[in-house]
Amino acid sequence: xxxxxxxxxxxxxxxxxxxxxxxxxxxxxxxxxxxxxxxxxxxxxxxxxxxxxxxxxxxxxxxxxxxxxxxxxxxxxxxxxxxxxxxxxxxxxxxxxxxxxxxxxxxxxxxxxxxxxxxxxxxxxxxxxxxxxxxxxxxxxxxxxxxxxxxxxxxxxxxxxxxxxxxxxxxxxxxxxxxxxxxxxxxxxxxxxxxxxxxxxxxxxxxxxxxxxxxxxxxxxxxxxxxxxxxxxxxxxxxxxxxxxxxxxxxxxxxxxxxxxxxxxxxxxxxxxxxxxxxxxxxxxxxxxxxxxxxxxxxxxxxxxxxxxxxxxxxxxxxxxxxxxxxxxxxxxxxxxxxxxxxxxxxxxxxxxxxxxxxxxxxxxxxxxxxxxxxxxxxxxxxxxxxxxxxxxxxxxxxxxxxxxxxxxxxxxxxxxxxxxxxxxxxxxxxxxxxxxxxxxxxxxxxxxxxxxxxxxxxxxxxxxxxxxxxxxxxxxxxxxxxxxxxxxxxxxxxxxxxxxxxxxxxxxxxxxxxxxxxxxxxxxxxxxxxxxxxxxxxxxxxxxxxxxxxxxxxxxxxxxxxxxxxxxxxxxxxxxxxxxxxxxxxxxxxxxxxxxxxxxxxxxxxxxxxxxxxxxxxxxxxxxxxxxxxxxxxxxxxxxxxxxxxxxxxxxxxxxxxxxxxxxxxxxxxxxxxxxxxxxxxxxxxxxxxxxxxxxxxxxxxxxxxxxxxxxxxxxxxxxxxxxxxxxxxxxxxxxxxxxxxxxxxxxxxxxxxxxxxxxxxxxxxxxxxxxxxxxxxxxxxxxxxxxxxxxxxxxxxxxxx
Numbered sequence: 001x002x003x004x005x006x007x008x009x010x011x012x013x014x015x016x017x018x019x020x021x022x023x024x025x026x027x028x029x030x031x032x033x034x035x036x037x038x039x040x041x042x043x044x045x046x047x048x049x050x051x052x053x054x055x056x057x058x059x060x061x062x063x064x065x066x067x068x069x070x071x072x073x074x075x076x077x078x079x080x081x082x083x084x085x086x087x088x089x090x091x092x093x094x095x096x097x098x099x100x101x102x103x104x105x106x107x108x109x110x111x112x113x114x115x116x117x118x119x120x121x122x123x124x125x126x127x128x129x130x131x132x133x134x135x136x137x138x139x140x141x142x143x144x145x146x147x148x149x150x151x152x153x154x155x156x157x158x159x160x161x162x163x164x165x166x167x168x169x170x171x172x173x174x175x176x177x178x179x180x181x182x183x184x185x186x187x188x189x190x191x192x193x194x195x196x197x198x199x200x201x202x203x204x205x206x207x208x209x210x211x212x213x214x215x216x217x218x219x220x221x222x223x224x225x226x227x228x229x230x231x232x233x234x235x236x237x238x239x240x241x242x243x244x245x246x247x248x249x250x251x252x253x254x255x256x257x258x259x260x261x262x263x264x265x266x267x268x269x270x271x272x273x274x275x276x277x278x279x280x281x282x283x284x285x286x287x288x289x290x291x292x293x294x295x296x297x298x299x300x301x302x303x304x305x306x307x308x309x310x311x312x313x314x315x316x317x318x319x320x321x322x323x324x325x326x327x328x329x330x331x332x333x334x335x336x337x338x339x340x341x342x343x344x345x346x347x348x349x350x351x352x353x354x355x356x357x358x359x360x361x362x363x364x365x366x367x368x369x370x371x372x373x374x375x376x377x378x379x380x381x382x383x384x385x386x387x388x389x390x391x392x393x394x395x396x397x398x399x400x401x402x403x404x405x406x407x408x409x410x411x412x413x414x415x416x417x418x419x420x421x422x423x424x425x426x427x428x429x430x431x432x433x434x435x436x437x438x439x440x441x442x443x444x445x446x447x448x449x450x451x452x453x454x455x456x457x458x459x460x461x462x463x464x465x466x467x468x469x470x471x472x473x474x475x476x477x478x479x480x481x482x483x484x485x486x487x488x489x490x491x492x493x494x495x496x497x498x499x500x501x502x503x504x505x506x507x508x509x510x511x512x513x514x515x516x517x518x519x520x521x522x523x524x525x526x527x528x529x530x531x532x533x534x535x536x537x538x539x540x541x542x543x544x545x546x547x548x549x550x551x552x553x554x555x556x557x558x559x560x561x562x563x564x565x566x567x568x569x570x571x572x573x574x575x576x577x578x579x580x581x582x583x584x585x586x587x588x589x590x591x592x593x594x595x596x597x598x599x600x601x602x603x604x605x606x607x608x609x610x611x612x613x614x615x616x617x618x619x620x621x622x623x624x625x626x627x628x629x630x631x632x633x634x635x636x637x638x639x640x641x642x643x644x645x646x647x648x649x650x651x652x653x654x655x656x657x658x659x660x661x662x663x664x665x666x667x668x669x670x671x672x673x674x675x676x677x678x679x680x681x682x683x684x685x686x687x688x689x690x691x692x693x694x695x696x697x698x699x700x701x702x703x704x705x706x707x708x709x710x711x712x713x714x715x716x717x718x719x720x721x722x723x724x725x726x727x728x729x730x731x732x733x734x735x736x737x738x739x740x741x742x743x744x745x746x747x748x749x750x751x752x753x754x755x756x757x758x759x760x761x762x763x764x765x766x767x768x769x770x771x772x773x774x775x776x777x778x779x780x781x782x783x784x785x786x787x788x789x790x791x792x793x794x795x796x797x798x799x800x801x802x803x
Contacts, residue, residue: 003052005060006030008038010047011097011105013400015783017050021060030063033071033078035104037064046106048073048096072100072361074378076416083411087775088797089782090401098401099376101357103350110141111168112156119164128155129164141167180249182222184236186213188244199244205235210244222247271443272301278441279305279384284417287410289390289431291424292443293452293683294654295618298423299329301443302386303336305421306367310337314383315366319405321392321615322346322371327593328600328618330369337367344370344377372397372405375412382416385409389615390422390431391647396800404798406431425654425685426647429696432689433703446658453625453657455649455665455681457672471560472568478626478666479572486576486605490623490661494569494608495652497632498561514544517758562609565628569606581609614652620659625652630669630677637752638801639701642676646688649680700767702798706774708766709799711751713759714791723787724748724762730784731766735777743768743777752803759792765802 007017020038022030030036034049039061049071073081077099084095097105114137120129131147132139144152159165190196190210200207209231213220225231239245268276275290279301282288292298306316320329322345334341342356342365359365361378368377372395375385387395387406395405406422413420422431422438431438446452456477463475485492514523514532516539523532523541533540546552562582569578579595592612598604599619607613607622627649634645649667657663669677679688697704710731712724728748735743747764754761768774778795786793 003027003030004055005053006036006049006063007051007053008036008047008063009050009091009093009096010038010040010045011093012045013091014093015091017092018047019056019060021055021062022052023062026063026066029066029069031071033073033075034066035068035072036066037106039064043110046104047093048100050078050092072104076382076412077376077378079415080376080408080412083415084401084403084408086779087411088401088403089775089778089795094400098373098397098403101350101353103354104357110156111138112141112144113138113166113168114164115166116164119162120159121162124155125159125162125164128152128159132165180251182247183219183250184213184222184225184239184245184247185219186210186244187246190244199242203238205231206238206242206244209235209239213245266297266300266447268300268304269297269447271445272297272304275301275441275443276305278439279419279421280308282419284419285414287413287420287422287437288439288441289422289424289427289435290443291427291440291685293446294425294651295446295450295452295658296425296443297447298388298443299332302388302421302423303333306384306386307336309383310340310366312383314381315360315363315368315379316383317368317370317374317377317379317385317409318388319374319386319395319409320369320371320388321394328596333367333369340365341367341369342377344368344374346371375405375408382412382418384419384421385413386421386423388423391424391426391428392615393644393800402796402799404800407798426650427685429643429689429693430703433693450657450662452683453653453663453665455653455667455683457677457681458666458668459672460668460670463668466572468572469568472564473560473629473668474568474572475668478628478668481624481664481666482573482606482626485624486573488623488661491599491602491604491619491621492576492606492624492626493613493617493619493622493652493655494565494606494626494628495611495614495648496560496562496565496608496628497610497648498629560629565608569608573606576605577603579604579607581607581613583610585609611648611652614648614655617655618658619655622655623657623659623661623663625656625663625665627652627665627667627669630667631671634671634674634676636803638803639696640800642674642692642695645674646676646680646685646692649677650683650685653680653683700769705767705769706771706797707799707802708774708778709763709796709802710766711761711763711794711796712748712786712791713761713794714788715758715760716790717760719788719790720760720762721748721750723791723793724764726787727793728764731764731777731781734781735766738780739768739773739777742770742773763802 003022006020006022008020009017018038018040020036030049030052032049032051036047036049037044038047044064073096081092081095081099084090085092112132114129114132117129117133120126127148128144131144135143135147141152141156156165156167160167188199190199196207196210200210209225212225212229212231222233222236225236226233236245236247240247278288290298290301302318306318309316318333330341330343342359344353344356348356357378360368360380363380366379368374368379370377387409390406397403409420412418424431458475458477460473460475463477466474466476466479482492516523523539531540531542562580566578566580569576579598581592581595585591585595595604595607596617599607602621630645630649633648634641653665656665667677667681671677675691676688679685679691693703696702701707710727712720712727714720714723725748728745732745735741735745744767745764746767748762749764751761751763766774766777778797782795
C-alpha cells in the first residue's frame with residue numbers, strides 16, 4: 001500500500017508534528033528520516049519526516065519537495081532524536097534541528113513590497129507602511145516584526161487584500177551546492193612511442209600533456225595540470241577535441257585540513273597496551289573511563305584502540321572540547337586514519353561543514369572528529385565513540401535541547417551497539433560515581449616515566465608581594481621563578497581565569513560601580529579596545545572621565561583581568577616575548593591556533609590567558625606554570641565551584657614538565673587549606689572525589705540526586721517574581737498529585753545572576769533520586785504555557801550550573 005500522508009517535524013518549538021499529504025510523484029522518496037519542504041502559512045520550511053501512513057479524513061496540504069536521494073536521518077538517528085526529545089523534554093523538531101548542519105534547515109522568506117501606500121487605512125496599518133517606507137519600500141516580514149516589536153502577519157494580510165502591499169514567498173535554501181572539480185581522463189590508449197608520434201605529429205605540447213596525464217595514472221585534475229604543470233586550458237581542450245581525452249566533474253569536499261601534514265603515532269607503552277586491550281574487549285554498547293594522569297598518552301590509546309574498528313569497516317567518532325580541536329589534534333588522528341577523517345568544527349564555513357557531513361553520511365569517510373555536536377555525526381556502521389576530557393563543561397548545550405554530549409554518546413552507543421571511551425585526568429563526579437556500571441582503566445604514569453610536576457601553594461595572605469605590581473597578585477616567589485625560567489631559556493604558562501583589564505570600575509570619591517544596564521553584574525574594564533564591556537550580553541560603553549553621580553574626575557579600577565596582567569608583564573619582563581590567549585584575542589577563525597603555533601616554534605616565552613590554556617596543550621619547553629589567582633571561581637554560589645577549581649588547577653598543572661627538563665607549578669591563593677587546592681597540589685583526584693562526594697550528600701546534589709533548574713525570566717522584576725511563585729505553586733501541586741513527595745521543589749528565589757540581557761531571572765530547582773519520575777514530571781510540565789506572554793520559563797535537566 002502506498003502511503004498517503006506523513007508526519008513532519010519542523011525546526012520550531014511546536015510540541016506536536018505536522019501532517020501533510022504525499023503526492024504520488026514523491027511517494028517512493030518519502031520515508032521516515034527524509035528531508036521535505038512543506039508549506040507553513042505563507043512560508044515554506046524544511047522538515048524531517050517522522051512517519052508515513054494513511055491519510056486522515058480532513059484535507060491536508062501536500063509536501064512540496066523531497067530534495068535528497070536518501071534519508072538525511074537514519075533509523076538509529078531518528079531513535080536517538082526521539083530519546084533526546086523525551087529525556088530533555090524538548091520538541092522533536094528542535095531535537096532534530098541540532099542533529100543536522102544548520103545550512104540544511106532552509107526556510108523561505110516572506111517579502112513585503114509597497115504597491116500603493118495610499119490604500120492603507122490608518123492606525124497600525126499606517127505604522128507598518130511607514131516602517132516599510134523607512135526600509136526602502138521592500139523588506140521581509142520578519143524584519144518588519146523586529147522593527148515594530150510586534151507580530152505583523154495579520155496587518156500584512158489586510159494590507160494585501162486592500163492592494164497596499166504585495167507579499168512574495170522566496171523559496172528556502174536547501175543547503176550549499178556540492179563542490180566539484182574537473183578531471184581530465186585519457187580515452188585513447190597509445191602504449192608505444194610510435195603510436196604517439198603518429199597521433200600528435202607536430203603538436204608537441206599536446207603530446208607532453210598526454211604523457212603527463214599518462215604518467216599520473218591516466219587521469220589528473222585540471223587545476224593540477226594548469227597550475228602546477230603549466231599546461232594551458234586551451235591545450236587541454238585541444239586534447240579533448242582530438243578525442244584523446246575527456247573531462248568529467250567530480251565531487252570534491254571542502255576540507256580546510258586537506259593540506260595538513262599527518263603525524264605518525266608513537267609506540268604504546270605497556271600501560272597503554274593494557275588500556276588498548278581493555279577498550280577492544282568492551283562488549284557492544286559497553287563503556288569505560290580511561291583515567292589517565294596528564295601527559296599519560298590517552299590520545300595514543302584512543303587511536304590505537306580505534307584502529308581495529310576502522311580496519312574492520314566500522315566508523316568512529318572522536319569528541320574533543322572545542323578549544324582542543326586544533327590542527328595538531330587533527331594531524332594526530334590523520335596520522336592513523338589518513339584521509340578517512342572528517343572534521344566538524346564551529347570555525348568551518350557552512351559549505352565546509354555540510355561537505356564533512358555528506359562525506360560521513362555517504363561512507364566515504366568513517367572517522368568524525370569534532371566538538372559537542374559531532375556526537376550526531378552520520379557515521380556509518382558506528383563502532384566506537386571517544387569523549388576526550390569528558391569532564392569539560394563545553395559538552396553541555398546552552399539552548400534547546402540542553403543536552404550533554406557525554407550522555408548522548410552513551411545513549412547512541414546503546415542504540416547502535418557501539419562502544420564508548422570516556423577519557424580524563426579529572427573525571428566528572430557523575431562519571432566517577434558510576435564506576436559500578438562504567439569500569440575505570442587507569443593510566444597512572446606519564447609517557448617515558450616522567451614525574452608529575454611538584455605543585456606549591458603560595459599563601460597570598462602572608463607571602464611577600466612585589467610592590468610595583470599594584471592590583472596584580474604577584475608574589476616574590478612567582479617573580480623569582482619567572483626570572484629564573486627566562487634566564488634558562490624555557491617557556492612559561494600563566495593562568496588567570498578572568499579576561500579584561502579590570503573586574504569593575506569604581507569611583508574613588510563616592511564608591512559608584514558601573515553596571516550593565518541589561519544585566520545584574522558590573523561592567524568589565526577593557527584597554528584593547530578601550531571601554532567598559534558586559535561579558536554576558538555584549539553591552540559596551542566608553543570609560544567615563546568623570547563620575548556622573550558626584551562629578552569626581554578620578555576612578556579606580558578594581559580587580560584584575562588578563563589585560564591587566566599583560567600590562568604588568570610588559571613592564572616587569574620587557575625582554576620576554578608575550579602571547580595572550582582569551583576570548584578577546586581568539587575571536588577570529590583559527591586565531592587561537594596561530595598563537596599556539598608561535599608557542600610551538602619557541603617564538604613565545606610567556607603564554608598567559610584564561611582557562612583555554614589549561615586544556616590539552618603539549619609543549620615540552622614549558623617548565624613553569626603559574627596560577628596567578630586560584631580563587632576566582634572557588635567561592636561562586638554554585639555546588640560545582642570546588643569541582644571546577646580542582647579540575648582547572650589540576651589540568652593547567654599538567655601542562656608543566658612534559659619535556660626532558662621537567663617543571664614545576666606555583667599556585668597563588670588566599671585559601672591554601674581548601675581541599676580542592678590541596679588535593680590538586682598532590683595530583684590526588686581520588687582524595688578530592690571522596691571529600692566532594694561526601695559533601696554533596698547533605699544537602700543532596702548530583703550525582704546523589706538528579707536536578708532540573710527551572711529559570712523564570714522577564715523584563716519586569718515584579719512580574720517575574722510573581723510568575724516564579726505561580727510556577728512553584730503549580731509544580732508543587734503537580735508533584736504532590738503525581739509523585740507523592742518523591743520530588744523536592746527548592747525555591748523559588750532570585751537567581752545568583754539576577755538579570756541578564758534586560759531580563760530579570762528567578763529560579764527554582766526540582767530534585768529527586770528517581771530520574772525516571774523526574775523525567776515524567778518534566779515532560780508533563782514543559783508544554784504548560786507560562787503565566788503570561790511576557791514571561792519565559794526554561795527547564796534545564798542535569799544543569800552544570802545553578803547561576
